[in-house]
Amino acid sequence: xxxxxEISDRLEAAxxxxxxxxxxxxxxxxxxxxxxxxxxxxxxxxxxxxRFKGQNRLARHRAVHSAxxxxxxxxxxxxxxxxxx
Numbered sequence: 001x002x003x004x005x006e007i008s009d010r011l012e013a014a015x016x017x018x019x020x021x022x023x024x025x026x027x028x029x030x031x032x033x034x035x036x037x038x039x040x041x042x043x044x045x046x047x048x049x050x051r052f053k054g055q056n057r058l059a060r061h062r063a064v065h066s067a068x069x070x071x072x073x074x075x076x077x078x079x080x081x082x083x084x085x
Contacts, residue, residue: 003040006072011047014067019048025080041077053085 001009008022023044045064052060060083065073073079 003072003075004043007043007045007068007076010067010069010072011045011064014063015047015049015051017047017049019046021046025078040075043076043078044080044082046082048084050085052083057083 004022004024008020011017011020011022021044024040024042025044026040026042047064052063055063061081064081064083068076
């Protein structure tokens with residue numbers, strides 16, 4: 001299973017989002033630190049979920065990192081998050 005699919009599956013399970021977009025943006029970081037041939041090192045994630053209601057930005061980011069888990073987070077070099085209710 002690809003890292004992109006793992007991210008999608010874990011976030012879908014944790015947040016039941018009405019909108020979820022996971023974009024592998026690795027190629028635009030070619031030549032930068034953390035770039036891996038074949039991609040799957042840099043991601044942009046957009047989530048819209050009612051489960052973020054009442055949480056501040058830091059709490060939302062922590063919730064996403066927790067849902068992804070240390071094993072998956074350890075394989076990702078960069079994760080840009082756009083999170084809202």
